[in-house]
Amino acid sequence: MSPADDSTPRGARARARIEVTAAIKDEARRQLAVDGAAKLSLRAVARELGMVSSALYRYFPSRDDLLTALIIDAYNSLGESAEAAHRKTAGAAPAQRWVAVCEAVRGWALGNPHEYALIYGSPVPGYSAPEATVPAASRVGLLLIGITREAYQGRGLAKPRLPAELRPEAERMTADLAPDLPPETVTTLVAAWAQLYGLIGFELFGQFKRVVEDRATFFRHAVGQLAHGVGLVHGE
Amino acid sequence: MSPADDSTPRGARARARIEVTAAIKDEARRQLAVDGAAKLSLRAVARELGMVSSALYRYFPSRDDLLTALIIDAYNSLGESAEAAHRKTAGAAPAQRWVAVCEAVRGWALGNPHEYALIYGSPVPGYSAPEATVPAASRVGLLLIGITREAYQGRGLAKPRLPAELRPEAERMTADLAPDLPPETVTTLVAAWAQLYGLIGFELFGQFKRVVEDRATFFRHAVGQLAHGVGLVHGE
DNA sequence: TACAAAAAGAGAGCACTGCTCTTGCTTTGG
DNA sequence: CCAAAGCAAGAGCAGTGCTCTCTTTTTGTA
Numbered sequence: 001m002s003p004a005d006d007s008t009p010r011g012a013r014a015r016a017r018i019e020v021t022a023a024i025k026d027e028a029r030r031q032l033a034v035d036g037a038a039k040l041s042l043r044a045v046a047r048e049l050g051m052v053s054s055a056l057y058r059y060f061p062s063r064d065d066l067l068t069a070l071i072i073d074a075y076n077s078l079g080e081s082a083e084a085a086h087r088k089t090a091g092a093a094p095a096q097r098w099v100a101v102c103e104a105v106r107g108w109a110l111g112n113p114h115e116y117a118l119i120y121g122s123p124v125p126g127y128s129a130p131e132a133t134v135p136a137a138s139r140v141g142l143l144l145i146g147i148t149r150e151a152y153q154g155r156g157l158a159k160p161r162l163p164a165e166l167r168p169e170a171e172r173m174t175a176d177l178a179p180d181l182p183p184e185t186v187t188t189l190v191a192a193w194a195q196l197y198g199l200i201g202f203e204l205f206g207q208f209k210r211v212v213e214d215r216a217t218f219f220r221h222a223v224g225q226l227a228h229g230v231g232l233v234h235g236e
Numbered sequence: 237m238s239p240a241d242d243s244t245p246r247g248a249r250a251r252a253r254i255e256v257t258a259a260i261k262d263e264a265r266r267q268l269a270v271d272g273a274a275k276l277s278l279r280a281v282a283r284e285l286g287m288v289s290s291a292l293y294r295y296f297p298s299r300d301d302l303l304t305a306l307i308i309d310a311y312n313s314l315g316e317s318a319e320a321a322h323r324k325t326a327g328a329a330p331a332q333r334w335v336a337v338c339e340a341v342r343g344w345a346l347g348n349p350h351e352y353a354l355i356y357g358s359p360v361p362g363y364s365a366p367e368a369t370v371p372a373a374s375r376v377g378l379l380l381i382g383i384t385r386e387a388y389q390g391r392g393l394a395k396p397r398l399p400a401e402l403r404p405e406a407e408r409m410t411a412d413l414a415p416d417l418p419p420e421t422v423t424t425l426v427a428a429w430a431q432l433y434g435l436i437g438f439e440l441f442g443q444f445k446r447v448v449e450d451r452a453t454f455f456r457h458a459v460g461q462l463a464h465g466v467g468l469v470h471g472e
Numbered sequence: 473t474a475c476a477a478a479a480a481g482a483g484a485g486c487a488c489t490g491c492t493c494t495t496g497c498t499t500t501g502g
Numbered sequence: 503c504c505a506a507a508g509c510a511a512g513a514g515c516a517g518t519g520c521t522c523t524c525t526t527t528t529t530g531t532a
Contacts, residue, residue, distance in 0.1 A: 013479070013528055036358075038274050043518065054521080055481050063519065121358025122272075123441055137443075166457045169450040177447070190448060191435065191458040197443075198434020199427065205359055207373075207433075211413070212426060214405040221402045222427040225465065249499055249508070277489065290492080291510050299490065 021059050023049055025073065028066055029115075036114045037067065067118070072136045074115040079139030081108040086143050094151035095224065095232040101143055102196055102223035109200050116204060120197055141193055145178050148189055148230055152181055157231035159184040185231055192226040199223070257295050259285055261309065264302055265351075272350045273303065303354070308372050310351040315375030317344040322379050330387035331460065331468040337379055338432055338459035345436050352440060356433055377429055381414050384425055384466055388417055393467035395420040421467055428462040435459070 027045045042063055046053040060066040085104035089097040109116040119137070151157050162170055162184045170183035178186055199222050202208050203215050212218050227233060263281045278299055282289040296302040321340035325333040345352040355373070387393050398406055398420045406419035414422055435458050438444050439451050448454050463469060 011529070017479090041518065042520090052482055053519085054483075057520075058480060117358030120437075120441070120443075122353030134446075160461070163457060166450075166453050169448070169453055172449065173447065187454070187457070188461070191454075191461065194438040194443070194458075195431035195434045197438065198431045201356075201437060202430040202433065205356070207356075207430070210370075211409065212405070213408065214402075217402050217405055218423070218427075221399060221423070222430075225396070225424070225427065229461065229465070247500070253508090278491090279489065288511050289490085290512075293491075294509060 017059070024056060024059055024066070025069055028070060029073075032070060032114050032118070033112070037118050040067070042066065068130060068133065070115070071119055072133050074112070074119050075133060075136035075139065077112070077115070078105065078108050078119070079136060079143075081105070082140045082143050086147070094147050094154070095227045097147050097150075098144070098227040098230075098232055099220060099223055101140070101147065102226075103220065105140060105196065106200050106203075106219055109204055113204055116200075120201065121205070144189060144193055145181075148185060148232065149178060149181060151232050152185065157185065159231060160188050160229065162187060188230050192230050195226060196223060253295070256285075260292060260295055260302070261305055264306060265309075268306060268350050268354070269348070273354050276303070278302070304366060304369070306351070307355055308369050310348070310355050311369060311372035311375065313348070313351070314341065314344050314355070315372060315379075317341070318376045318379050322383070330383050330390070331463045333383050333386075334380070334463040334466075334468055335456060335459055337376070337383065338462075339456065341376060341432065342436050342439070342455055345440055349440055352436070356437065357441070380425060380429055381417075384421060384468065385414060385417060387468050388421065393421065395467060396424050396465065398423060424466050428466055431462060432459060 024045060027048050028040060031040050031044060031048075040063070042056055042060075043053040045066075046056045049056075060069065081104045082101050085100045086097060089100045092100070109120075148157075159182050166187065167183065170187045173190060174181060174183040174186040177190075181189075199219060203212070203219070208215060224233075260281060263284050264276060267276050267280060267284075276299070278292055278296075279289040281302075282292045296305065318337050318340045321336045322333060325336045328336070345356075384393075395418050402423065403419065406423045409426060410417060410419040410422040413426075417425075435455060439448070439455070444451060460469075
């Protein structure tokens with residue numbers, strides 16, 4: 001995760017530290033998958049690893065620091081799933097790539113519900129994500145921007161309307177996120193990005209219970225509509 | 237909250253029980269607003285109320301039961317805010333009512349972030365919402381259905397396209413939720429419902445930090461687009 | 473190579489949590 | 503009137519995050 005400044009760890013101790021750190025995170029991830037973030041216990045992790053709880057604080061100075069490490073890993077794991085779907089659809093139409101990436105995000109979420117809740121559910125109280133999580137957290141968003149850019153550079157796309165009151169904000173966002181795209185598109189894109197997580201969250205957290213049954217099909221259709229809204233669909 | 241079967245409590249003891257129960261919930265809500273659900277402590281609540289912790293278990297058999305009561309209250313509080321906005325816009329165009337209700341939901345969420353997180357964030361681990369929460373949880377959804385119905389009965393509305401693979405599910409949802417509306421509309425409506433919470437959740441949980449600044453304007457536009465997608469906007 | 477410094481583990485302990493059980497006291501209803 | 507039910511209080515259990523001290527082990531360097 002951290003950049004490998006010197007790929008040769010200075011000694012046996014440094015190597016051991018890396019291994020123990022990884023072991024702690026692995027065991028913590030295991031407990032996370034079973035019981036969720038709120039029940040993750042440092043003492044239980046240490047117990048399972050055969051070490052005493054106070055020794056664990058040599059590796060993570062607090063429970064929140066462990067959680068932060070897990071959050072960054074989760075963002076990266078999710079990002080890799082999404083990027084894999086993106087790669088696999090190279091050459092396909094932008095709308096299809098969009099749907100594929102969205103489905104990869106959904107699939108990862110369904111497969112790792114507690115990790116998903118950790119990063120996109122309510123943040124752990126009193127905990128605000130440190131700056132270190134930003135790059136990992138951006139990966140999916142960048143992917144969606146990339147797909148849109150590809151479509152735009154390919155043949156342009158239908159711009160949604162933009163009310164005058166939103167234009168300043170739209171131009172600010174555009175300058176920050178994708179200066180080569182029209183503000184109308186960037187605005188819709190950001191909304192679609194948030195809406196994607198609404199769809200996934202409702203499914204994952206049980207709001208669709210007794211409402212939506214064929215959730216995969218429903219999701220595919222909904223994110224297809226999102227792609228349409230962004231302007232990725234030309235034909236028909 | 238609970239239906240007043242006999243509005244005259246049988247005696248002084250019953251009255252006291254109601255009052256103590258309310259006091260516990262109030263204090264718990266106070267702590268919830270400050271520290272969030274995970275740090276809500278029965279002992280702290282009891283302490284603040286001048287009672288010993290074990291006495292609290294006469295009123296709520298467990299921490300989860302207290303949380304469930306708070307969840308139902310939160311759903312109802314949110315529902316009332318939304319319904320107030322709905323009433324206040326009686327006679328207005330459906331799209332305007334839609335936006336007003338969505339803004340009421342957002343306003344309530346921003347004003348009660350921890351309560352919002354309690355009901356729409358990641359569910360408390362190992363905790364699945366009991367059936368008792370269903371009616372309270374449905375109020376906002378019913379409102380959105382009502383607005384759409386009003387628009388439909390008024391002058392009909394533009395139906396979005398519906399792919400064949402989704403038609404069975406769309407018809408099932410329609411039969412369950414609003415048999416008098418076209419399946420195309422119901423499907424889009426359910427998606428919009430989830431997407432609304434995506435928009436609010438991203439704002440509330442910090443995902444829009446350094447991305448969207450003028451969030452009120454952005455939100456108004458985004459939910460206006462949702463209304464458009466459902467078919468509530470006729471003109472222009 | 474000897475040695476001080478840094479890193480790591482072990483254990484005890486503090487203040488807190490949810491929850492249970494027992495012991496008394498008070499209100500209630502037959 | 504009096505047993506029964508409801509309620510409060512206190513002690514106690516097992517667990518938590520975290521800190522502090524003490525000892526051992528591994529370092530980089532004089």
